[in-house]
Amino acid sequence: MFDPVTIGIVSISDRASQGVYQDQGLPALRDWLTRALHNPITFVERLIPDERDTISATLVELADRHGCSLILTTGGTGPAPRDVTPEATLAVADKEMPGFGEQMRQISLRFVPTAILSRQVAVIRGRSLIINLPGQPKSIAETLEGLKDGDGRPVVHGIFAAVPYCIDLIGGPYLETRPEVCVAFRPKSAQRRTPNE
Numbered sequence: 529m530f531d532p533v534t535i536g537i538v539s540i541s542d543r544a545s546q547g548v549y550q551d552q553g554l555p556a557l558r559d560w561l562t563r564a565l566h567n568p569i570t571f572v573e574r575l576i577p578d579e580r581d582t583i584s585a586t587l588v589e590l591a592d593r594h595g596c597s598l599i600l601t602t603g604g605t606g607p608a609p610r611d612v613t614p615e616a617t618l619a620v621a622d623k624e625m626p627g628f629g630e631q632m633r634q635i636s637l638r639f640v641p642t643a644i645l646s647r648q649v650a651v652i653r654g655r656s657l658i659i660n661l662p663g664q665p666k667s668i669a670e671t672l673e674g675l676k677d678g679d680g681r682p683v684v685h686g687i688f689a690a691v692p693y694c695i696d697l698i699g700g701p702y703l704e705t706r707p708e709v710c711v712a713f714r715p716k717s718a719q720r721r722t723p724n725e
């Protein structure tokens with residue numbers, strides 16, 4: 529039996545939230561997570577504009593009221609004046625987790641030279657892990673999954689490899705991934721059962 533998990537997904541885009549174009553962020557997040565995880569997922573979804581207070585309030589609502597163990601945001605991480613997702617995320621943080629941002633920029637550099645323009649952060653709030661992803665819909669799978677060679681072997685690990693153990697450490701459900709999408713790493717002592725058991 530797999531533990532149920534509640535995951536918040538937040539698409540932050542002025543134009544998608546106004547209906548100028550159709551949001552592709554939420555479907556991309558939902559599709560990737562559903563493919564990657566064995567656990568039954570309850571999604572709490574929000575599509576909001578690039579407003580700092582709205583973003584912070586949404587993260588607090590998803591973490592504190594809905595009890596999301598994981599919250600993924602997409603959009604608003606760049607240098608433009610309205611890109612304020614990292615500031616809004618840091619404003620509600622108990623702890624910063626710099627490794628996620630560092631690794632995401634490393635991965636993204638394999639795809640685009642402008643990867644260094646993303647100021648994405650990850651933080652812990654209570655029992656929630658909150659991670660910013662860039663706004664380009666294709667960047668969602670790129671950063672979560674990393675880069676694989678022609679035989680499906682990882683060239684650069686995606687950040688999701690470290691997410692299940694991080695959620696263990698903050699007291700959340702035991703997340704189990706499908707290895708063909710993402711191999712999650714846990715120290716032996718933290719493994720509940722062997723893969724595919």
Ligand SMILES: Nc1ncnc2c1ncn2[C@@H]1O[C@H](COP(=O)(O)OP(=O)(O)OP(=O)(O)O)[C@@H](O)[C@H]1O
Pocket residue numbers: 539540541542543544549550551552553554578603604605606608662663664665
């Ligand atoms: N939610 C989304 N759905 C579809 N495409 C998106 C979405 N968010 C971003 N994009 C695409 O990725 C590009 C870069 O994303 P970014 O977050 O920098 O958007 P932006 O230029 O600030 O504009 P906006 O906030 O209005 O989406 C956008 O110009 C758009 O082409």
Ligand SMILES: Nc1nc2c(c(=O)[nH]1)N[C@H]1C(S)=C(S)[C@@H](COP(=O)(O)O)O[C@H]1N2
Pocket residue numbers: 602603604605606607611635636639640642643644645646647661662663664666667668670671
């Ligand atoms: N994997 C990946 N990372 C990426 C990109 C991308 O296409 N793929 N786009 C970059 C660009 S062009 C920008 S400006 C920054 C910030 O994007 P955001 O403001 O949409 O969050 O993310 C960067 N990171």
